[in-house]
Amino acid sequence: MQTYFYATGDFDRSAEHREDQTWLRARLSDPNSRVYPVWRLRHLVQPQKIQPADMPQLRLIDPVAQADLIARAETVILLGVEGGIAHFALDLSVLDENAAMELGDFQELRGIGPLLPQRDGALLAYARGLAYWHQRHRYCGVCGAPTEVKAAGHQRQCTDRNCATVQFPRTDPAVIMRVTCGNRILMARQGMWAPGMHSVLAGFVEPGESLEDAVAREVFEEVGLRVHNIRYFGSQPWPFPASLMLGFTAEASNEAFDLQDGEIESARWMSRMELLNSPEDETFRLPRADSISRRLIEDWVKL
Template identity: 55%
Template sequence: MNSWDRSRLNFYAGGRLDRAGLRRRDHDWIERLLANPQTRLVPVWRQQSFVLQTDMPHVATLLREAASDLIRGAQEVALLGLEGDPDSGTAYFALEISSLETPETHPLLKEAGHFADIRSVGPLLGQEEGQLLAYARGLMHWHNRHRFCGVCGSPTRSEDAGHQRRCTNSACNTVHFPRTDPAVIMAVTDGERILLGRQANWPPGMRSVLAGFVEPGESLEEAVAREVKEEVGIEVEDVRYHSSQPWPFPASIMLGFNARALSTEIRLSPDEIAEAAWYTRDQLRASPENETFRLPRRDSIARRLVEDWIAEKN
């Protein structure tokens, strides 16, 4: 399987919406989409996503026809994309409604679903549903954090159907784009074992592969080698790309790699990792998945890296 196929299988990736990037500046077209009674709205409230809880959680979207008051009161409205034909398909818009103090009392919201942290339901959602919620959450988070210009401090305004913000100070006029922070995450192995660690603030028993943010002036492969050396004191080589995963919690893209360890002695950096150890495939297959030992959460690329490594010898 190539990296493209692997990435499309990761949670929060693989969405089918046409993001319509070339038409976002067509204001008349955007207005027609937003006026269409069949347009679907994806509300976000204080970084929580709108879901319908039955036997399993599902995305709860709102028909634009019934949500005029929510649109009028929204802090931000942004086009997510189109499903189907560009001129006759269904449009999806993210709706930032954090100004509502108690959304559960709104008649439409009360009847249609409830708000939840996507990370609490993500592994139970269908992949396309998870991607839609993650996309909306990430875009709304960026708007909330960039209402003022980072260059001159003046207010910014939304443009490009919610995909850029411009400084309102004509002397500055800086354009700001949605921010995504690149982070490398890597399965470090010595052939028959994989290196897993844990941070002190993680849920009891959880172990995961190592990860860290890319620094300025650094290649992805260099970031892999640096993070592993800093966290556990191990040199690596043969750094190979695996796949990527959007991780808008709040604004990251996880870039997955495999790497081969040149040594096995672990020297922990106490500021980075609470503990780390080498594990065989048999040990991981026998994981009790409880407070004594558990693998990474199922919606993470960390879990995918571990499971793919286990499957190599099957």
């Protein structure tokens, strides 16, 4: 089984400990516990002292020496346990910019993710996803009362006793699909992307749709093509901000596409040789190395 960037794989999320306050307090006072600080959806890193010089590494919070930070955190989230060591995310967004800068350099996961070891990137994505959800569910969607953190950061509950609605983290499912016709693949770009960047098609799943229906609908809406032989490829967490990318392959009966809804700026059919000779510049570049879109393309090139 392939392991995708930002997927935690066999990491033990330790759901059985989320309600155990005694266990949680003990782990939060254990100097061996790993605490990942998050500030406004950014992560604390420091440059390595060895080559390559620009390779970042995570900088963690000492749960004993910096217990005051844990006490000030907006949210403390149990990520899980690995090798007997507890892992926590600590949302420090309550700190102003000067206070955050005193801790070090907080950077966007989009920038550092591909440079980190896969497991480190996956844990940061996990932490970022939960921090994002907490920041947007501080009030009850049923009655409007404030909510409070429960289950070690994996639930929020309405503080109005007459309501007491419990909320759980949500992920937005999106399909991403490699469309081919014979020996060519459809590559497209949106105007908001970096100059030259092209990728495969993608879109969010709508209520009442199967994943396969979403693939067919999105392809037709964006480029006017009818597809068949839709097959599942793989999935990847994509916490930018809160998606699960569900990869598929599909075949078009012909190459006569028509840009439909204005979302796609341009598209083109390309051969394997053209992709292998990609200039990777402002005229044409492949998607990010940490994305499932890149995996879909590279898998096809190798066929």
